[in-house]
Amino acid sequence: MATETATVSGHDVTTITCVCGNTVSKDGLIQANSEGVPVYGGESTPVPPELAEWPADEDLYTLCPSCGRVYRDAVIEETGTAPVAFRVNVTAGPIAEAIRVHWDLSS
Ligand SMILES: [Zn+2]
Structure with missing residues (x-):
């Protein structure tokens, strides 16, 4: 494929x-x-339990909350192309919950 x-x-x-x-x-x-877990980019601590901490190595990914496809930022920045890195379940489970919390915090 x-x-x-x-x-x-x-x-x-x-x-x-x-x-x-x-x-x-x-x-x-x-x-x-x-x-594929949304990271918490806010200033205040602690990090909400549903979200991931900002990665210490700055190795960030971009999650599409509509379909769950995930892209690796470093690949896009280096190559100018955006292959799908992997896919997560955004309709149920911990990542779906994290997305909900993410939007709550940013609204
Ligand atoms: Zn998508």
């Missing part, structure tokens, strides 16, 4: 158009860790 690839321009992760059609300005994209 061929690797799915999102559309991206200028090596900029914020310009991703996900394979499913989602964008930052449509349903939004969420910064996540290497397991």
